[in-house]
Amino acid sequence: MACTFTRESAVALADFAALCxxxxxxxxxxxxxxxxxxxxxxxxxxxxxxxxxxxRPLMAELHQLFRQGxxxxxxxxxxxDPDVVDRHSQVFNAIFAQQDQAGHAADHFARAGTNGRxxxxxxxxxxxxxxxxxxxxxxxxxxxxxxxxxxPHFQTTAQVNVVHPGGRAQQPHRDYPLGFQTVDEVERFPLxxxxxxQYLTLQGAVxxxxxxxxxxxxxxxxxxxxxxxxxxAWRRTEFIDYFHQHAVQLPLHKGDxxxxxxxxxxxxxxxxxxxxHRMANLLQISxxxxxxxxxxxxDRMMQALYPVLLxxxxxxxxxxxxxxxxxxxxxxxxxxPTNLDTDPPLQGLAPQTGQQLMLEAxxxxxxxxxxxxxxxxxxxxxxx
Numbered sequence: 001m002a003c004t005f006t007r008e009s010a011v012a013l014a015d016f017a018a019l020c021x022x023x024x025x026x027x028x029x030x031x032x033x034x035x036x037x038x039x040x041x042x043x044x045x046x047x048x049x050x051x052x053x054x055x056r057p058l059m060a061e062l063h064q065l066f067r068q069g070x071x072x073x074x075x076x077x078x079x080x081d082p083d084v085v086d087r088h089s090q091v092f093n094a095i096f097a098q099q100d101q102a103g104h105a106a107d108h109f110a111r112a113g114t115n116g117r118x119x120x121x122x123x124x125x126x127x128x129x130x131x132x133x134x135x136x137x138x139x140x141x142x143x144x145x146x147x148x149x150x151x152p153h154f155q156t157t158a159q160v161n162v163v164h165p166g167g168r169a170q171q172p173h174r175d176y177p178l179g180f181q182t183v184d185e186v187e188r189f190p191l192x193x194x195x196x197x198q199y200l201t202l203q204g205a206v207x208x209x210x211x212x213x214x215x216x217x218x219x220x221x222x223x224x225x226x227x228x229x230x231x232x233a234w235r236r237t238e239f240i241d242y243f244h245q246h247a248v249q250l251p252l253h254k255g256d257x258x259x260x261x262x263x264x265x266x267x268x269x270x271x272x273x274x275x276x277h278r279m280a281n282l283l284q285i286s287x288x289x290x291x292x293x294x295x296x297x298x299d300r301m302m303q304a305l306y307p308v309l310l311x312x313x314x315x316x317x318x319x320x321x322x323x324x325x326x327x328x329x330x331x332x333x334x335x336x337p338t339n340l341d342t343d344p345p346l347q348g349l350a351p352q353t354g355q356q357l358m359l360e361a362x363x364x365x366x367x368x369x370x371x372x373x374x375x376x377x378x379x380x381x382x383x384x
Contacts, residue, residue, distance in 0.1 A: 012229075038223070070222035084255075087136075096116060118160035127300065138318060139325060142257070145259050146202055150200075156286075157286070160280070161282055162277055163216055165275055166271060169268060175262035179234070213251050216249075299376075302354060331355040361374065
């Protein structure tokens with residue numbers, strides 16, 4: 001039982017290196033198109049094909065990749081139409097202009113002001129441009145990959161990161177939730193919860209610009225998520241040195257998707273170009289059983305999106321798969337926590353979710369005012 005609560009002094013670089021020196025066998029990932037530098041590469045067409053048939057074999061493959069495999073994957077042409085990405089970039093640029101009036105925001109693992117950052121870009125984009133939000137998040141591949149790792153009813157948050165010309169690399173790190181705690185705090189958690197925390201989040205990114213190597217796409221250390229003591233190790237000098245000696249980078253194209261286990265050692269790279277700004281929409285997707293990093297007003301998002309969804313459905317501009325993807329991104333899919341005195345389960349064991357309410361309203365073509373009344377009623381019922 002002595003290893004259940006572990007100290008930083010227990011970490012061993014040799015054990016870490018032995019894991020990171022594994023090699024990916026492409027035959028373990030039959031849906032992939034290739035493997036580059038231990039990063040498994042998929043083409044969006046193969047994922048869409050799996051969605052049209054039985055996605056479960058692919059989902060099992062991806063789940064194994066994130067834990068027992070290299071922990072990182074890329075989807076080429078995750079957005080086949082770059083105009084969709086460009087239109088959403090215009091939304092982000094408008095939000096940046098608003099933020100500039102209030103000064104620079106702080107950053108994680110980099111000096112404040114080094115990068116451009118939009119926190120809670122998910123809610124801000126939904127409110128600023130529901131049309132672009134729906135077009136962008138109707139992509140079913142994001143939900144397919146998220147559910148492969150986290151199961152259903154995941155909670156999406158997003159943050160935009162722009163690394164300007166001359167922008168310096170981040171420190172290598174592990175990510176939320178346990179990656180945002182100090183070493184002293186991490187030592188208080190039993191080691192099985194170090195491993196468990198990986199299953200509470202999935203890290204993703206949508207490339208909003210082409211990202212040749214000189215722009216500094218994310219540095220990745222495949223297999224590093226397999227080291228159970230990694231949350232105690234990533235700040236140590238010998239592990240940082242090992243990361244810089246062995247981390248890999250892949251160029252990305254606008255519309256490509258990158259997803260990885262949050263325990264993977266990674267860091268944004270140096271942008272050594274004189275004139276290229278590297279923009280990514282960072283997706284931090286949480287399990288229904290975990291706490292997301294950011295607070296979102298999902299009721300406000302639902303109300304912002306509802307009139308546009310009604311219009312698109314009336315004009316047959318959104319299919320069922322795209323609608324499900326948008327609702328899964330915007331609305332809460334899990335019934336708890338709630339106030340069971342005022343929000344009791346009337347059918348089954350769980351009260352109605354925001355996603356269920358939104359689907360019901362759209363199916364019955366409720367007027368906007370009726371939908372708002374039901375959203376407000378749900379909010380009141382859930383409050384203590």
